[in-house]
Structures are given as C-alpha cells and as structure tokens.
Amino acid sequence: MEPLTEHRPVHGPIVYGFLRLPKTAAARQTALTGALAEYCRSHELVLGGIFIERGSATSAPSAAFTGLLDVLDLPDVYGVVLPTASHLGPKPIAAERRREIAGSGVRLMFVRDNRTSRRPPNRSRRRNPSSAPALDAET
Numbered sequence: 001m002e003p004l005t006e007h008r009p010v011h012g013p014i015v016y017g018f019l020r021l022p023k024t025a026a027a028r029q030t031a032l033t034g035a036l037a038e039y040c041r042s043h044e045l046v047l048g049g050i051f052i053e054r055g056s057a058t059s060a061p062s063a064a065f066t067g068l069l070d071v072l073d074l075p076d077v078y079g080v081v082l083p084t085a086s087h088l089g090p091k092p093i094a095a096e097r098r099r100e101i102a103g104s105g106v107r108l109m110f111v112r113d114n115r116t117s118r119r120p121p122n123r124s125r126r127r128n129p130s131s132a133p134a135l136d137a138e139t
Helices: 026-042 063-072 091-103
Strands: 014-019 046-053 077-082 105-110
Touching: 014 026, 014 063, 026 046, 026 077, 046 063, 063 077, 063 091, 091 105
Parallel strands: 014 046, 014 077, 077 105
Antiparallel strands: none
C-alpha cells in the first residue's frame, strides 16, 4: 500500500537569509541565525542559506549582497528573510537593496517588522468582571 501524501517529506518554498553584522559578537550572530531558522521552520519555509555582511557597507553592492542577488536568480527561490529591515543597511542603501530584491520577483520577509513595533500600545482596557459595579440584590 502506498503511504499517504501527508506522510511523505514535502519541501517548502526556498528562502535565503541576509544578516548585516558589523562588529558583532558570535553570540549575537548565533541568536540571529537561530531566529531566521525558527521563522522558516514555523512558516514551513526551507532556509537555503544565510549571507552575512561583516563590514559597514557604504554602498549597496557588497560581496554578501551580490551573492544574495545571484541566488535569487535560481529557479524555485521564494524569497529573502531578514531579522528586521535594518539589516538591509542605512536608509539610502536599504532603499536601493529593496528595489533590487523586488526586481528579482521574490518576497521580502522580516522576522520582526519594524513598522508594527512603532505603533503606540493599545490603550483600551478590558473591564475586569470583578471591577464591574455591583447590582442591587433586589433588582
């Protein structure tokens, strides 16, 4: 009898990670790499590799970013995953890098999206049932 499809190994979409780590401790690199791997695992993505930019890039075409762009041209690549948008570099460089990634036709995903973390906290409070005004026993 043939096994069910759900019991066969299925490979999810392939993504590549990118980290910008100027002067970073090994523990931070390990933590960020683990965060990318966990994000991919929880979203059923296959992490094909991680490109790490070590220096402080002053222009968009660093060796690590060029390598990332090269693999994005491979067939079946779904996207790029980063811990946050700041890993693309300073604003002018990040804008250019976003355009280049978008031009390759893949998705750009962030483990933690900075735009949502900048929203003010929700100030609405739920009323605790124990703090509700007591009703008269006779009503």
